[in-house]
Amino acid sequence: MENFRKVRTSEEEMPLPFLDLSPDVVEMKVKEGSKIRNLMNFAMAQMELKGSRQIIFSGCGRAITKTITCVEIMKRKLGGLHQVTKVRYKTVVEVWEKQDLLCDGPAQNLTVHKNVPSICILLSRDPLDPNQMGYQPPEPQHGLSEAGQDTAESSTKGLKRLLPPSQEELLPKKLQVQVPDSLRGSGTTAGQLD
DSSP: OTTEEEEEEEEOOOOOSOSSOOTTOEEEEOOTTOOHHHHHHHHHIIIIISOOSEEEEEEEGGGHHHHHHHHHHHHHHHOOOEEEEEEEEEEEEEEEEEOOSSOOSOOOEEEEEEEEEEEEEEEESSOOOTTSTTEEOOOOOSSBOTTSSBHHHHHTTTTOOOOOOOHHHHSOSSEEEOOOHHHHTTTOOOEEEO
């Protein structure tokens, strides 16, 4: 492929894999070169200012990580969003042109069809069907609930992995040093170390 250069890349257009979408759904197509700040500014404006109830983030290939990052930021900023994730493959067509300067004939093109992974994530303020594949319920809001207990702590109850105690927890608050009687005569006294 060293004698070829990529001329054009096009993605196969596929219908969205979600049923019963609201008419005001916003679709964010995340590309490899997209800036997360720009994506989030537009998405937040659509959800907060324009009052959209649903938003879809989609990306393929190297843009999948950026797509998931946008979704996680949106869930943390807005909270209470239901999520459905669909993973599939998308066909990408690349056209390569031969760069042979010695040949004066017509340019030779090479067409490559690639199947790349793709992800579509639907975020919704309205409840979604919890029985469908890829559903995630909203995360509980952080802070204090009406009962006054910390909801962030109670939501992870039973899920926390116990860690071994730190060295500071293993040491007593005040360490007593015992000096044998044989050393006391030499001017050393028993003391406390903090």
